Amino acid sequence: MTIAILIGLGLGGLLAFSYYLNQKTPVPAGCESIEAACEGCHASTCSRHPSHREDDKRG
């Protein structure tokens, strides 16, 4: 059981670390507005849905 928890925590940590590194990596020039062009599934719960970005801008 302890090993299972440790592996779970380790993989969770790996995900957090990879997310942190990904966010820290600068977006290449000319690719800043890629997300704005997304015409994916239109799921309103998706964090990349345009309405969420507008909420972020409003604060």
Next chain:
Amino acid sequence: MGNLITMCISAVLINNIVLTQFLGICPFLGVSRNKESAIGMGLAVIFVIFGASILSYLLYYYVLDPMNIRYMNLISFILVIASFVQFTEMFIKKYSPTLYKSLGIYLPLITTNCVVLFVALANITSGYNFVEMMVYSLSVPIGFMLVLVIFSYIREKLAIAPVPKYFKGNPVALLVAALMAIAFSGLAGLV
């Protein structure tokens, strides 16, 4: 060798993941409005499924199985897939801006594509060896890309076709998907 070819044809054409298992329907409907998006999404899915399946397979047989914690496979695979997608996005962002521009938005969305998790789990439950796992993990996303690209061509034509008002959009798209499933079922006698 014949077994691997049969497995490949079966996964791509006969037991196509979208048309027989109804998995990956969200990107199938959402990213099929134009063929450029469909090709970008298809390529990204092939890369992520292949990479994530290899990592999941190694994790299962070299960590979870020897330690007798096989019940951790679902949560472990989800975390491995999500991490792999993050690392892939970071790598592409850093070393290939052109590729990032074409795939950029589709890469993070793949984390929520259930086909990725299905393939990782199917490799374990089917008891595939390493070579079979690689062939299966390559064939399934190729099948996904094939129907996605065909569907995008049809939807581009549908966009300018005189479709009745209440069938426009997703209703007619689902009808087309159903007809595609029927057409693909005709290939069942191929192997």
